[in-house]
Amino acid sequence: QVQLVESGGGSVQAGRSLRLSCVNSGLRRSGYCMAWFRQAPGKEREGVASINADGTTSYANSVKGRFTISRDDVKNTLYLQMNSLKPEDTAMYYCATERYSAWCSWTAILRDAYWGQGTQVTVSS
Numbered sequence: 001q002v003q004l005v006e007s008g009g010g011s012v013q014a015g016r017s018l019r020l021s022c023v024n025s026g027l028r029r030s031g032y033c034m035a036w037f038r039q040a041p042g043k044e045r046e047g048v049a050s051i052n053a054d055g056t057t058s059y060a061n062s063v064k065g066r067f068t069i070s071r072d073d074v075k076n077t078l079y080l081q082m083n084s085l086k087p088e089d090t091a092m093y094y095c096a097t098e099r100y101s102a103w104c105s106w107t108a109i110l111r112d113a114y115w116g117q118g119t120q121v122t123v124s125s
Contacts, residue, residue: 001026002114004095009119016085016123022078022095022116029097030073033104036080038091038121045094045110049080053102062088085123092118 008020020036035050049059049069057069068081078095095116096109 002029002097004097004114004116006093006095006116006119009093009121011122011124012085014086014123014125017081017083018085018121020080020082020093020095020119020121022080024076024078024097028073028076031102033098033101033109034071034078035096035098035104035106035109036069036078037094037096037106037109038089039094039118040091043091047106047109048093050104050106050109051078052104058104082121085121087123087125090121090123092120094118 003026004022004024006022012018031053033052036048037045038048039045047060048063049067051057051069051071066084070079096113098113
């Protein structure tokens with residue numbers, strides 16, 4: 001069983017920072033891809049950042065240079081450090097992990113993955 005719980009969201013002004021956390025209280029996912037997605041009202045869920053089991057990372061172009069994904073497999077926790085936040089970053093942020101793969105495929109994750117319940121991030125101008 002995999003149980004993902006996100007935290008760290010909130011309301012901030014543009015230019016500020018937030019750090020999201022995702023704790024997995026179930027089976028360890030150290031050998032699997034983990035990722036952050038987000039969904040704004042009226043928009044499709046989109047990938048933000050992902051980290052493979054070997055620690056290599058990928059980012060959406062819209063967040064490159066501002067967001068950093070990391071994982072602590074001892075603590076069973078995934079993080080997303082978000083700096084220089086913009087109003088367009090406003091969304092519900094979800095943690096996800098591949099069911100079967102150490103390597104991240106955002107398309108595959110959208111089709112079938114373990115998901116958390118989300119944490120809201122609101123950025124005002």
